[in-house]
Amino acid sequence: MQNIKIMIIRKLNLLILMSCLFFPVQCVTKINQNESNKLAIAPNDTINESYPSNIDKRLIGKWFIPHLADINITFYINGTFVYNDFNRRTEEMEVLRGTFKLEGNKLILKYSDRPHQTLNFTKGKGVDDNYYITKGKNYYFVKSDVDK
Incomplete structure (x- = not known):
């Protein structure tokens, strides 16, 4: 009976892994041992997310x-990004990918197919606790309330 439970959990983990590969979302899976020493899958919201020291969690x-x-x-x-942008030259949407790095308030986007771009990552002024990604005064991004 215990072997069947372990086999089911392994198959569920494989299914979760496969769905993470084919759908553009981040998945977190962890197997915990509870008090009775039985294997259990912990839901995402019960797992403490650990961020690499070079990643600012406010950006994620x-x-x-x-x-x-x-x-x-x-x-x-993991330090990567996906940028859905409008290309003015081709007048079409394009998907850009690469890695990012935050140095102070400078956000550096390193694209896989073009030169890097530097943006500003700043906190709002006064009572505004929001963060903004900006380039100039009229070009800015705000963070979505929805995580994924």
Whole structure:
């Protein structure tokens, strides 16, 4: 009976892993041992997320341009990003990928197919506790309330 439970849990983990590979979301899976020493799968919200020391957790998630939500950047805990942008030259949407690094308030996007881009990562002024990703005064991203 115990072997069947372990086999089922392993198959569930494999299924979760496969879904993570084919769908563009971040998945967290962890097997815990509870008091009775039985294997249990912990839901995502019960797992403490640990961030690498070089990743600022305030960046992780989806950022968009207000009133142009189709243009957005999603930053992942592994230091990568996916940027859905509008290419003015081709007049089409494009998906850009790469890695990012935060140095002070400078957010550096290193694209896989073009030169890097430097943006600003700043906190709002006064009572505004929000963070913004900006380039100039008229080009800015705000963080989505929805994590994924």
